[in-house]
Each structure stands twice: as structure tokens, then as C-alpha cells.
Amino acid sequence: MKITCCIHSLSGGGAERVMAGLANDLFCRGHDVSLVTYFADDARSLSIEPGVLRACLNLDVTGQTENRTSPRSGIDRIRQIRSRITTLAKVIERQSPDVVLSFCDRMNLDVLLALRGRGLPVMVCERSDPASQGLGLVWNWMRSRLYRQATTVVALTPTAKDYLRRFSNHVIVIPSAIKTPTSYSNREIACANRTIVAAGRLESEKGFDRLIAAFARATQGHPDWKLVLYGDGSLRRQLQRQATELGINDRFEMPGWVRPLQPHLAEATIFCLSSHYEGFPSVLLESMSLGVPSISVDCESGPREIIDHGRNAWLVENETPALAAGIRYLIDHAETRESLGHHGREIIERFGWDKMVDRYETALARISSSTADAPSGANRTERPPGV
Template sequence: MKLAFTISTLSQGGAERVITNMANHWAGKGHEVTILTLSVSSINSFFKLDSSIKVVGLAAGRSSKNPFEAVINNARRIFAIRKTLKTLAPDILISFMTETNILSIISTVGLSFPVIVSERANPKVYPNSIIWKLLRSVVYPIADKIILQSEASKDNFSGIIKKKCAVIPNPVSYVKDSKQDFKVTIKQKKTIVSLGRLVEEKGYDLLLNAFSRIRAHHNDWSLVIYGDGPLRGQLEGAMDELKLSDAVQFPGITNDPTEALLKADLFVLSSTTEGFPNALCEAMACGLPVISFDCLYWPAEIIDNGKNGILVPTGDVNKLAEAMEALINDNDHRETLAKEARKITERLGADKIMEAWSKLIDKLV
């Protein structure tokens, strides 16, 4: 089978990682896989791709200075996608991310292969442009299938779109070296870890504030936030203002999030909104005790509060600080949560999720 993907870039990010894993899975099964990115500069994947996978940069990712340029640039993107797909003649096209999904649907009108689009962010929040939201409502019914991350997210769409929706969450890989029997070890320093882009919706300002409230009583604990983004300077400034520079690190992007998680003692997801919390699931698969804001969507569908993790009200810094301190002080509870957390791979294991994708594709081609 010939499979084609479209996505804006192959840089760091949850959607990029998932599309890479899916492409590698099907390439490993002997299928011909091509990934189209909107710009030439994005053809180098942050995540490792199978050598058989072809990546085509469309040189169509230029930024727009005004609405007129936006129309012209998007027309160029549509033309570039359509021209390339007509040459590739895939058996199916899978597109990731709202704007790219819309452009991909329009570019394939009249072509003979089915199109699946996948919403990766929270559709209640994204896109934040009224124009793109309107285009989504008009264009999405043309797609053959629309993949969402959760059942609850269907409520953000009209009835005609809902009929074409299917829920397939992200795959969570089994971690061979996970903390199968998490034991609290006696060491000088313990680490709270978080991973993600340094953007507003990740709530790292809230996490810093929560950590500052417990730091004085727990000098043996530090906070490490992996990732990069536009708010790095602002967050580092907040760290200094809270006098946490000796206890908080921003090491940047990690090429091996699994290794970073396995070195940690506690994971915190401070996001105020999520399409699908990849980092949370990865932390659980690694056998870490986890705390998460109960944001839309997914944390409450993943965490059975008090059994395999802790949920706190979204944005409540006091409750987050209390939950962190409670687990820091309760070694037994951390061990129990960690043991149950690993079972996430039984529900969202990569083989199970990819089987769902394969069954869907078989129905369409």
C-alpha cells in the first residue's frame, strides 16, 4: 500500500512524534510511505525516521504579512500539495493539524484516493482564528474520515462532521526499561519533571508558582522542565523572581524523553488545555507517579484519581502545590501510583492503536 502524510513540519512536537511513529510502523510492514511537509527546511525530522520513508518538502511554508498574502500563500500550498499527490498517486492520504488538514482536503477534491484528517490539538480552543474555524466547518465534511483524540471533543463539531468522526488516541509505546517495580530510593536529590513546548497553554508559570510554595520544606527536590519555545525568557525570569534558580532547570529540548523520565521521581502535567497529553502517558509508561491538571481533554480519561495518578482542578496553584507536597511526603503512595500507572500501555499500547488505524484504512481503500 502507498500511504502519504501531510504535516506542516517534522520538528519537535507531539503531532510530529506520532506521525513519525505511524510512518515507521507502516514502513516496517513493507508499505511505501511518503511524508509531505509544507516547507523545504522542515524535511529533516527531529525524530528518527525509517530509511525507506521519503520526505518531500513543498517549499510552501512562507509566512504571511497580511490577509492578502495569506490567501496567495495558502493557494500556493494547495497547488503544491495537489501537484505532488497527483504524481505520488497514494492509496490514502492522512493529514495532521487543522490548517494543514483544511489545505489537504481542498487540494484533493476530485482525486481518487480517500482522505483522513486528524485533529491533534483541543478543537474547542484551536484554531484561534475565526477564518480557520469557519473553513474547518465548511471543509471537514468533505473528508472521508476525521480522527479525534477523545469522545468529548466531538461536541465541538456539527452533526454532519460528527458522523464522520472516529476516536483513535495516540499510541503509547511500551518502555522496556521502565520502573517496573518503582521503589523510592534514598538519594541526595530527587526530581520533579515536566516535558513540553514553553508556551502559555502548558501552564509552566503555574507549575513554577506551585513548586515555589513547597520548595522551602523540600530542599532535596528540584524541578526540571524539558522543552523550548517563545516563553523561555519569561519563564526564566519568573524562576529568578521566585528565587528558584538553584532548584529549577530549563535544559531545552531532549532527544531522549524516555531517559529523562526514567531519571525522575515525579511527573507533573500543568497544561490548561491538551489535545492529547503525550508526555503524561509516556511518564506513566515509564512507571512514574504523575500529577495532572484536570484539563480538557484526556487527563480524566487516563487518570483514575488516586489510583494511577492524581488530578487537581485546572489552574489551581494551591491544589497543585498540595498534591506535589502530599506525594513528596508519602513514599508508599508514590510507589502504588507508579505501579498502576504502567498499565497505561495495556489500554493505549502502540500495537493496539495501530491496529485501529489499520482497520479504519482497510475500510476506506
């Protein structure tokens, strides 16, 4: 197949890691793969196989080029959105794909707008909880209309599928997955570190403010424990200020984004997921696969599909006091904690990477073949060497 993959960027969290890995593996399985992003690659970007054609449009989410000022009026914003959609349509058409795969809500809508009436099969994938991830009044309305045009909509969990079925009759579930690690957490070293680790964008939905509050409460009698947050975002200063106000500044670190993340997760005594909502948290899968004892709030979508409470990880109510109590329990009960880490490694059997790629490949092949004889694909031209 000739597959065009679309995502906003290759820098950031779980969705970007899955898309990069998926594009690489589909290419290695013999498919002709291109990958379109709005943002150009930078030092934080994930690596892509040399044979995957890259198209970086250098646009932000409002459609403006990197060097332009922000739009001053609604008319300017509409013009910029139209410009973005037009550019995206031209790039995808020049690549002449058999099928298009798009990740993340706003990118999905742009792709569907760009390809309206063009006869190309499109698979769009929600990478968060669509019931909680609001796009604003206009874009929420657009999602309810445009998703009906997608050939297939992919949800991460059955709960998300139930929500998306109001927009589409063609919703399937493909959970995220994790590759088998090449090594595991050295628990003797990790336990001695007395470190709780979390990772993700420093934005409100990740709940890092309540993690900081829970950590401060849980470690009142354990001043030798520290908290490390990997990631970056708009709340960095606010979170740093909160840690200072709670008196834990000397036990709190925010190193930013690191690549690869796995070695840093492996050094954690405990991994913690504090999100208000999730899609299917890859970082939780990754920490469990390494044998790191993990605790998560029972937020909407994701963690409850992954965690068997008390066996492979610890699941607590979706509130700060419960998270603090859970952290304190795992600090005080090392034997239970390490048993969770041991059984957490079994997560690979349920959510192995190759199984996920198989499911995407099968679904893409099915929708591609269903439109193989359509007029829009009858006289496709060879795509250019680059964009």
C-alpha cells in the same frame, strides 16, 4: 496501500512522535508510505525508516519559503496561502496515494483544500482539544466547512468526538498510545534526585507558568527539590524570568528539546502535566509507562481518560492552588507516590502502541477500499523517486 502522511514537521512534541512512529510502522507492515512536511528535517527531527519517501516543502505555515520576508498585506497572505496549497496538491498528486492521512488542525485544512474535487479519500486527525484550540475566526470557519469533505475525522477522546460531530458525520475515536518501554525508572535513583519533570512546547496552553508558581509554593519547606522543563518555545525568557522572581532560579532548569526523552523522564521523582487543555498527552502516557509517579491537572480532554485518580496517577482541579497542593502531597507521602508509579505501568494494557496502529490501518484500509473503483484512481501513474 499507498499512503501519504502529512504533518507540519517532525520536530516537536506528541503529535510529531505519533506520526513518525505511525508512518514507520505502517511501512514495516508492508505499505507504501510517504511523509510530507512543510519544514525540512533538522537535528531535532524524529527518525524515519529509510523506505519511507520524504517530501519536505520548506514552507512555513503562512506559505512563504524559508528565505522570504513576512507578507505585508492581506493580498500577499492570500497569494502565499494559494501557493502553499498548490504546491501541496502537486506533491500529493505526484505520489499517487490510495489514501491520505493528515495530522493537526491547520495541516488538515491545507490538505483538504489541496485535494478538493480530486476524489482521494482523506483521513484528518485532530491532535489537540478542538473546542479549546482556536484557529482564528477565518480558519475556525474553514474547519467547520472543510471537515465535511473529509472521508473520516479522527478524534482523540469521546469529548472531542462530540465537538467534531457538528462538522462531520464520520468521526471516530482513536486515542494516542505508547510503546512498551525497554526499561523502567530506577525508583531508588529517581527518588534520590528529588526532581519534578515536565515536557512540551514552551507556549501558553501548556501552563508552565502555573507549574512554576505551584512548584515554588509546594517546595517552600523542601529547598532540595528542583524543577526541570524539557522543550522549547516563545515563552522561554518569560518562564526563566518568573523562576528568578520567585527565588527558585537555582532549582530550575530548561534544557530544551532532548532526544530521546524517555531516559530523562525515567530520572524524575515526579512527572507533572500542567496544561490548560490537551488532546491525549503522549508524554503523560510515557511517564506512567516508565513507572514514574505522575500528577496532572484535570484539564479539558485527555488526562481524565487516562488517569484513575489515586491508583495509577494523581488528578487535581484545573487551577494553580490545587496543583501546588497535589505536588506537596506527593512530596510528603512517598509510599502513596511510589504506589502510583507502580500501577501507572499498567497503562500499556489500555493504550498499547500496536493496538493504535491496528486501528489506523483498519480505518485507512476501509476508506481506501471504499473508493478503489473511483475514476480518480483508475489510471494513477507511478510516483517519482523523490520530491
